[in-house]
Amino acid sequence: MLQKFGLIIFIAALGLFICTLGMNNYTLTSDILEKNFKEDALLDAKIEFASMIDQSYSNSYTFITELSEGIKQLNKVYNAQQEWDKKIYEDTILSIVKASANGYLVDNKGFMFLLTFGMAIFGALLFILPEAQKPAGIKNNGIYFNPAMTRKWLGISIGTFLISFYLALYFKPQYIANWTMLIDPVSKLIKGGEASRWFMYGFLYTISVLVMGIRYIIKYRHSKYQIIRTLSIMFFQTCIAFILPEIMSNLNLPSADLKNIWPLDYSFFFNYRLDKLLNSGAFGIFLLVWGIALFVVGVPVMVYFFGKRWYCSWVCGCGGLAETLGDPYRQLSDKSLKAWKIERYLIHGVLAFAIIMTIGVLYTYFTGSYNLLGFIPTESLKSSYGFMIGSIFSGVVGTGFYPLMGNRVWCRFGCPLAAYLGIIQRFKSKFRITTNGGQCISCGNCSTHCEMGIDVRAYAQKGQDIVRSSCVGCGVCSSVCPRGVLNLENAETGSRVMIAPDVLLGNLMEK
Amino acid sequence: MQHVVIIGNGISGITAARHIRKQSDCKITVISGETDHFFSRTALMYIYMGHMKYEHTKPYEDSFWEKNRIELKRAWVKTIDFEEKKLYFRLPNDDDKEAKIGGSISYDKLILALGSTPNKFGWKGQNLAGVQGLYSYQDLESLEETTQRIKKAVIVGGGLIGVELAEMLHSRGIEVTFLVRESSFWNIIMPPEESAIISRHIKENHINLQLSSELDEIIGDDNGQVKAIRTKSSEQRPGEEIECQFVGLTVGVSPNISLLKVPQGNMIGREKPAFVLGVGGIKLNRGILVNEYLETNIPDVYAIGDCVEHEIPPKGRKNLEQIWYTGRIMGETIARTITGKRTKYQPGIFFNSAKFFNIEYQTYGQVPAELPADIKTFYWEQSSGIICVRINYSAENQSVTGMNTFGIRMRHEIWDEWISSAKSIEYVLENLSKANFDPEFFRQYEAEILEKYNTETGSSLQLKSKKRFFSKIF
Ligand SMILES: Cc1cc2nc3c(=O)[nH]c(=O)nc-3n(C[C@H](O)[C@H](O)[C@H](O)COP(=O)(O)OP(=O)(O)OC[C@H]3O[C@@H](n4cnc5c(N)ncnc54)[C@H](O)[C@@H]3O)c2cc1C
Ligand code: SF4
Ligand code: SF4
Secondary structure, X not given: OHHHHHHHHHHHHHHHXXXXXXXXXXEEOHHHHHHHOOHHHHHXXXXXXXXXXXXXXXXXXXXXXXXXHHHHHHHHHHHHOOOHHHXXXXXXXXXXXXXXXXXXXXXXXXXXXXXXXXXXXXXXHHHHHHHHHOOOOOOOOOHHHOOOOOOOXXXXXXXXXXXXXXXXXXXXXXXXXXXXXXXXXXXXXXXXXXXXXXXXXXXXXXXXXXXXXXXXXXXXXXXXXXXXXXXXXHHHHHHHHHHHHHHHHHOOOOOOOOOOOOOOOOOOOOHHHHHHHHOOHXXXXXXXXXXXHHHHHXXXXXXXXXXXXXXXXXXXXXXXXXXXXXXXXXXXXXXXXXXXXXXXXXXXXXXXXXXXXXXXXXXXXXXXXXXXXXXXXXXXXXHHHHHHXXXXXXXXXXXXXXXXHOOOHHHHHHOHHHHHHHHHHHHOOOEEEEEOOOOOOOOOHHHHOOOOOOOHHHHHOOOOOEXXXXXXXXXXXXXXXXXXXXXXXXXXXXXXXXOOOOOXXXXXXXX | OOEEEEEOOOHHHHHHHHHHHHHOOOEEEEEEOOOOOOOOHHHHHHHHOOOOOHHHHOOOOOHHHHHXXXXXXXXXXXXXXXXXXXXXXXOOOOOOOOOOOOOXXXXXXXXXXXXXXXOOOOOEOOOOEOEXXXXXXXXXXXXHHHOOOOOEEEEEOOOHHHHHHHHHHHHOOOEEEEEOOOOOOOOOOOOHHHHHHHHHHHHHXXXXXXXXXXXXXXXXXXXXXXXXXXXXXXOOOOOOEXXXXXXXXXXXXXXXXXXXXXXXXXXXOOOOOOEEEOHHHOEEOOOEEEOOOOEOOOOOEEEOHHHEEEOOOOOOOOOOOOOHHHHHHHHHHHHHHHOOOOOOOOEOOOEEEEEEOOEEEEEEEOOOOOOOOOEEEEEEEOOOXXXXXXXXXXXXXOEEEEEEEEOOOEOHHHHHHHHHOOOEHHHHHHOHHHHEOOOOOOOOOHHHHHHHHHHHHOOOOOOOOOOOHHHHHO
């Protein structure tokens, strides 16, 4: 009853949230143009937008589209004339849209924030919390009857929504300008200015991790491993990824997400970031050393002792979202041998791409030459990586495909850091999932609910330890196993059972 | 090339096929009428509850069979001619006992892995619509169909499948009454304390558990559909009528040997076990009788898994042990014999496991419901009332003989070793942490357990603690 009520509130809030996109009126003034255009481009802009200036638009879509068209025209000219520095990017369009907006939403940001975010969180919690009254223990009841979790109409709708969101966020942020406005009150509170699209994204992300983290903890509350692990994810996302960088920039320090590691953090060695760190005194140098030490020393050492889980399912933001927001979709990962094969090609391909791209970027940084080995154009390496891997793969596909291909699409097929962590986990680590003698009944719960698409049962039913480069150590296979067969353990590297015994424990026949 | 034919694609038949393939190049055919591919029967409940779909319960990808040259045939075997070494298949609607029209297949060696069928004890109304057991995939399909819109169900018989069925129906919001003949749940297998925990836990999960009550008859309506059941009146409670639209019969299973039975089998001899001769003279009793090599009395015909009855069971074991693990062990063993190394069935220390709603249960060695005179028992229960450990040991030399655990996962390997090498109860308790298989960060109870033993016996044993976190790392 309460849960139904919560669901209704949540859906209403979500509906309203989507409606806010069309809630404003817009008037473009020359004042706004002056603030957003460089002097040498201002005149072009004034001519281009002459017909729009001081006109009131009540339809946000018309306004934004007309504005975007105009900017496209300008950019076309600049491209033709090779005046790169005059080009106008998404963030400028976004801030023009924000500045032009007026009306109810603009005047009532705080109230509307409560009505959308506040109500959505309230509704979600009403839906989630009553679960705690039921007896603790794994209950995956009804997952395969639920249209949201089985690629049915609802799952496809959610996927479409997420994909559109990411496409807008990366490539057409002007269309979701009103959402950044909703977050302005929070932004004012934390950093004293208006919310950028990335601040809005970070906020949404963190809220998702927190609310769905609570859901996860309640669902798996009989397992302390799951509780502690999820609290860790929630902490790292909220404090280290979201708040700390804002504090750093408030203190006029170069801001950084301290737990983001190259090559996941693929722009770590980009010239503008290196320059910034090198020009920010001791703290900048510290960040530089920290970032390099993480992947040179931190990753191998930690993976040796604990497996890649220390990062992928305890610390990482992408992993954090997958474990929380993505948990309802974990069973959708493909378990076939074919998928495993594709996975190995893809993920190591991306790792290779990331390394070559970074070498190219550093080469350009130190030599000033834009052609690695004389023929590889480093700038286009960099921009194609950013576009294809950074935006499309990790964002649009990585999260947008949760309801279609499971919650770890990015982590499994794309993340170059996961590939790196995985190689160490596979070849030099104390970590393994131990199988308990002959106790497996081949039921398939472990494989079904493994988000990485590992056919855990294939190992368990022949008494072999699970040593797989992709295992993120989420521990769900162990949690859902009804016979207590699986356990995530760290012990001497040599003690991993890599070859299945001839027959399972429990058979004494002579050899 | 020798042709090995296996009837039954369950765990025993499939294990045999896989191991024969590993050890030889012969032709292998696996026949089953139930499903095209091997699936995990133990996971039937999870399909009904929506945790998984049927395809997830298949332990091997469909391409596995071709890759390993294991031929699969979906058909019901109608009869076997042991003289000719030939099987005959049944066509759909082929009720003529004699007709051999469904095609046939010849074998050089035949493995019978027929599994079992749910018991029915001749109750009035047991064949009404809405009354069924739960064993096969077809049972699941009919369960799915009959329970779509019902409100109330009755389950008769308190074994492992009964609890699973109760949980299944409950997950669909169906009100479940669970009739159990015994005065405490499963107390023919479980000692009283464990039995009490399960009884309590079943009730806590909103199942109407009626102990000491027995089914009298099942009552149908005009359409031949079940509408109620009546219980027998006993000293503890008067008989009553309970309304329901579904009756689940889970009063155990029996070897599925209908294929081999002949109308009037002759009872031979008085010696134990008595047997009858079935089709072609194969010896049957409750199951297919086999010697310690899993050979039947017919040359080149073997039997494994649930359908087997051991003429001479291994020491300390029963004639019939119809569980997953024994089926698998028999499959491993028979593969040796078939591929040229005649090998005895030698299961090691007994083990088993189950889950009662949220309580995970594991057992190693022998823990009979009633304590034998020469065995002592140590029992510890946590205050939550759902976690416990029982260790049985010899009164004479203190060596451990068996254990039960609820809610604490234990290492199979370690217990197997402790029991087979007759470690003393004191050794075991001091080293209990070594057997702990719970995930990291779980609360550990070994100290509490040991303390109880110390108080009860006036000893002062010390826990050999597991290496601590840091010493474990370095
Ligand atoms: C719901 C449920 C839960 C269970 N849970 C557990 C558990 O947790 N732990 C445990 O240890 N055990 C459990 N069991 C018991 C376990 O599943 C069985 O012991 C095991 O599956 C038996 O395997 P088998 O290979 O001997 O036979 P089966 O799996 O029964 O396979 C026999 C096959 O042969 C086929 N067959 C029979 N006759 C013919 C014929 N004439 N022609 C063609 N095909 C034929 C049958 O259709 C069947 O497919 C459970 C059983 C059920 C039903
Ligand atoms: S194998 Fe287990 S621990 Fe590893 S990713 Fe899969 S479910 Fe998680
Ligand atoms: S969940 Fe457990 S029992 Fe089931 S297949 Fe996996 S390891 Fe085996």
